Amino acid sequence: MTKLCLDPNIDRPDDAYADLMAAHEGLSKPESDALNARLILVLANHIGDRDVLRQALEVARGAQPAE
Amino acid sequence: MNKIFETPLYPYSRSADQDAEAPVRHPVVIVGAGPVGLAAAIDLAQQGVAVVVLDDNDKVSFGSRAICFAKRPLEILDRLGCGQEVVEKGVVWNLGKVFFRDRRVYDFNLLPEEGHRRPAFINLQQYYFEDFLVARAKQLAAEGAPIELRGGSRVSSVEDRGTHVALTVETPEGEYALEADYLLACDGAGSPVRSMMGLDFVGRVFEDNFLIADVRMEAEFPTERWFWFDPPFNKGQSALLHKQPDGVWRIDLQLGWDIDKEREKRPENVIPRLKAMLGEDVAFELEWISIYTFQCRRMEKFRHGRVIFAGDSAHQVSPFGARGANSGVQDTDNLGWKLRLVLEGKAPDSLLDSYDDERILGADENIMNSTRSTEFITPKSEISRIFRDAVLDLAEHHAFARPMVNSGRLSVPAIYDGSPLNSPDALPGGPARSRPGAPCPDLPLAEGYLLDRLGDRFVLMTVDCDAPERLEIDGIPVTRLALSARDDETGALRDRYLGEASAACYLIRPDQHVAARWDSYDEAAVTAALHRAIGKGEKA
Missing domain, CATH: 3.50.50.60 (FAD/NAD(P)-binding domain)
Structure with a gap:
């Protein structure tokens, strides 16, 4: 099973974060919610592996890393 | 009428x-x-x-x-x-169109596999x-x-x-x-x-009402399944248009939960809804109106x-x-x-x-599938509607999102995996679709179709493998159907029953489901598998 990457993996994280904020710039709450949902679907499809997606869901729901 | x-x-x-x-x-x-x-x-x-x-x-x-x-x-x-x-x-149909709000987001074709007597x-x-x-x-x-x-x-x-x-x-x-x-x-x-x-x-009640109207019209709608999510003529709800024989069309309109059913069923309230959907100038005659709610339970x-x-x-x-x-x-x-x-x-x-x-x-497979379709068609929370709409938005331009659009999944038969009547799969490299428990996939033969040669009795179907023409096990006759890959012009026999194997022997139940399969005939194995298939096997 492929393990979900939880180590820093994005080159220039400040830029990536800024891109995310910029995408939401000027959007209403419903528009932002819709954008987030589309983004999750696009990324989920890129990942493709349902095991990885399940691990990601666990982390998002607050799971702590196993020792 | x-x-x-x-x-x-x-x-x-x-x-x-x-x-x-x-x-x-x-x-x-x-x-x-x-x-x-x-x-x-x-x-x-x-x-x-x-x-x-x-x-x-x-x-x-x-x-x-x-x-x-x-x-x-x-x-x-x-x-x-x-x-x-x-x-x-x-009416045979293959084409479906999906609309979201005022746009057509994509079309699908069921593209049924060749070499089956019956359509999807x-x-x-x-x-x-x-x-x-x-x-x-x-x-x-x-x-x-x-x-x-x-x-x-x-x-x-x-x-x-x-x-x-x-x-x-x-x-x-x-x-x-x-x-x-x-x-x-x-x-x-x-x-x-x-x-x-x-x-x-016991089960789950879905708090929604749907209006069904069967209308007769001589309109030039094609023989397709049209499904609308949140259309202008039925805001926030869904709609379906589907053709039946005799120029009758099934129209299905989601109405929501808090409605007056008797009022909604009256023709003077139904007709304006249908005109908004079909167009003012389309002439139609109402054949049947019904309002239904539904539950998923067993x-x-x-x-x-x-x-x-x-x-x-x-x-x-x-x-x-x-x-x-x-x-x-x-x-x-x-x-x-x-x-x-x-x-x-x-x-x-x-x-x-x-x-x-x-x-x-x-039943559990059907309840799971139809519940998922219901969740997609009638999202019950704000976030499920947000994701549903996101899928539909993306589907218009991106192929990846289309398989997630769920306006109802085709009913396909269950494969009885884990049934006590199945014998372990003994055909190495055999196709998964015809494993023990599966309904036999149909197949064109030199004359007619495979499924017309199976059913009502146990059949020993052999593909390039010797076996007796007739067996009788505990008073139950088993007749042989001998096929050969040499006659398999379309390649469907190889694809559906051999896979990587060069020969195969299938024990098929009277309901055309596979009970057991092997790479060669063995009388003791067939006898044991038949015993198992009629409930005389040891409990697993």
Whole structure:
């Protein structure tokens, strides 16, 4: 099973974060919610592996890393 | 209005049973002459099991109701001797269009696989389906098969006495007592038999109402399935347009939960809705209007001693994906041969328990699929609507999102994985689709189709492998069907039954499901597999 990457993996994280904020710039709450949902679907499809997606869901729901 | 609704097909007439000194015992009594009860009756009578069908009505069901019949039930009807009539009358469709708000977001083509006798789906009003089944039942009766339809006969009490079931039947001329070795309750979602037996039926209610309108129109809509999410003419809700035979169109409009049903059903309220959808200048005539709500639920067990539930009486699903009548017909396909072997004393009564194992698996699959479609079509929370709309938005331009659009998934038959009747797969490299438990995929042969050569009995199907032409195991005949990859012009035999293997030997059940398969014939293995397939195997 492929393990979900939880180590820093994005080159220039400040830029990536800024891109995310910029995408939401000027959007209403419903528009932002819709954008987030589309983004999750696009990324989920890129990942493709349902095991990885399940691990990601666990982390998002607050799971702590196993020792 | 179609005359078919008014014609009594099996009017009440006095039966000799009513004048008998003591209650008459029948091997099988079926309650309910809908699609499921009729299919069960034909199946049993064709196999020589005497059957009496009781129904308080004497006509086909009113209104179109179930309108999509899937490939597997059509194949079952072929085995029952009336598939051709049903398919000829039905409308075959492959193309679907999906709309979101005011845009068409994508089209799909079912693109059915080549080399099957039957299409993926036909649309046909339930009343025609029932009419063909009644005609087939009458034809069998005329040929001397032991099948009787008793209209105007309402079952008012049911008691399982261990050795038999005792019934009371009410007729226009008073009531009489009747007995059955086994009783099949095919009496629908509101099953009176289930209530009389005090059995549970738990599940989930979906708080929504749908308006169904059957309209006759000579409009130039193509033979396609059109589905709208949140259309301008039905804001925030869904809509469906689907063609039926005779220029009748099924229109399905989601109305929401908090509505006045009586008011919504009045033509003066329905007609403006339809005009908004079809266009002001389209002339149409209303044939049938109904408002339905639905539930997804099933009984904990379908078999209760000598009373066995099939179809909606045992399980109910949302209409998305056409899994009601279709799964009910598949229930009867599973049950018929088992009941025959038990009544003939060739299989233990416990074989009937495998009906629960196999059809509960089928029902759970249907409930899961139709519940998922319902969640997508009628999102029940803000976030589920946000994701649903995101999928639809993306589907317009991106192929990846289209498989997530769920306006109802095609009903496909369950593969009975893990059934106690299956033997372990012993065909290395064999295709997964024909593994033990699977319904046999159809196949073009030099003459005709494979499925027409299977069914009603056990078959040993060999592909480039020697085996006896005929076996008899514990009084059960097994006939051989010899095929060869040398005659396989289309490659379908290799694709569907050989896979990586060069030879194969399949033991196929009377309901055309695979019981076991090997890479060569071995008498001891076939004998053990047959024992297992009739409930004489060791419990796994």
